[in-house]
Amino acid sequence: MPANRIRCPECKATLQRTEPVPDGKKIRCPSCEAVFRPTAGPLDDDPPPARRESARNEEPRRRDRDRDRDDEDFDDEPRPRSRGKAKQKPKTNPALIIVPIVGALFLLVGGAIAAYVVWGDAKPAPTDVANANSGNGPVQAKGGFPGQVKGGGLVGQPKGAAGGEQVVGLAVGNMAPDIEGEDIDGTKFKLSDYRGKVVVLDFWGHW
Amino acid sequence: MYEHERSLVSRLEGKPFALIGVNSDDDREVLKEVLVEERLTWRSFWNGGSKRGPISQAWKVTSWPSIWIIDAKGVIRYRDARGPQMDKAVDALLAEIGPK
Numbered sequence: 001m002p003a004n005r006i007r008c009p010e011c012k013a014t015l016q017r018t019e020p021v022p023d024g025k026k027i028r029c030p031s032c033e034a035v036f037r038p039t040a041g042p043l044d045d046d047p048p049p050a051r052r053e054s055a056r057n058e059e060p061r062r063r064d065r066d067r068d069r070d071d072e073d074f075d076d077e078p079r080p081r082s083r084g085k086a087k088q089k090p091k092t093n094p095a096l097i098i099v100p101i102v103g104a105l106f107l108l109v110g111g112a113i114a115a116y117v118v119w120g121d122a123k124p125a126p127t128d129v130a131n132a133n134s135g136n137g138p139v140q141a142k143g144g145f146p147g148q149v150k151g152g153g154l155v156g157q158p159k160g161a162a163g164g165e166q167v168v169g170l171a172v173g174n175m176a177p178d179i180e181g182e183d184i185d186g187t188k189f190k191l192s193d194y195r196g197k198v199v200v201l202d203f204w205g206h207w
Numbered sequence: 208m209y210e211h212e213r214s215l216v217s218r219l220e221g222k223p224f225a226l227i228g229v230n231s232d233d234d235r236e237v238l239k240e241v242l243v244e245e246r247l248t249w250r251s252f253w254n255g256g257s258k259r260g261p262i263s264q265a266w267k268v269t270s271w272p273s274i275w276i277i278d279a280k281g282v283i284r285y286r287d288a289r290g291p292q293m294d295k296a297v298d299a300l301l302a303e304i305g306p307k
């Protein structure tokens with residue numbers, strides 16, 4: 001049967017071919033340059049090879065070999081370079097690494113921008129809510145300054161008359177809307193009556 | 208129940224400070240009695256006898272109590288500071304006014 005493992009009769013090197021040598025064809029040993037007609041059949045003193053389907057990229061066996069070179073083709077044709085080299089492994093596509101990283105960066109930046117737009121420094125609309133019965137009024141106390149704290153935390157920092165207090169609203173930093181009403185005894189008074197004093201406005205009930 | 212408010216008011220007597228309530232109880236006469244019994248000496252707005260009265264609506268109050276601390280210029284400076292935090296806030300704002 002056609003042989004694809006051949007021993008050079010001159011230098012005794014074992015030569016492995018990707019395809020069997022057609023019977024009768026002469027070949028040149030790449031080591032000693034001897035020209036010979038390969039004998040048919042497997043070599044007796046060699047253990048049966050572990051057959052693998054794709055011979056192209058597999059690791060060449062290193063038995064009986066004192067040189068590390070390609071041995072695919074012993075014809076007189078010029079040997080193609082880098083065929084069946086053992087080191088060939090699939091190259092990692094750099095795009096597979098860069099694209100997810102860039103995408104993640106875009107998401108982070110975009111998310112930060114969206115969060116700022118939605119929850120960030122929104123100036124409340126300047127409206128007078130002194131006697132408003134309607135529900136729509138200035139922006140509630142979320143915008144502008146960190147004003148919402150549970151459990152009695154100290155919110156906001158004591159500031160001087162910095163920008164923002166001319167806007168009437170319910171947030172820290174806004175001018176408080178005035179209140180015109182009656183006390184429990186029926187006497188009319190206003191919140192603005194207490195301008196010049198520090199006021200704690202306390203919404204409460206005895207229920 | 209109103210211990211802290213009472214102590215704050217008495218501590219700051221004579222200072223440019225005012226504790227102003229907005230009351231949302233529904234019975235004005237009962238409330239008058241409460242003011243006496245509990246010795247609530249500070250003024251409160253009557254919110255029309257309902258939690259959905261005009262003042263709590265205008266200030267978008269949805270939970271009780273709700274606190275706004277306003278400086279001498281009328282600027283809101285703190286929100287929902289209670290207990291010792293309220294004391295600190297008020298003292299800080301009084302210090303801005305300076306000694307009187």
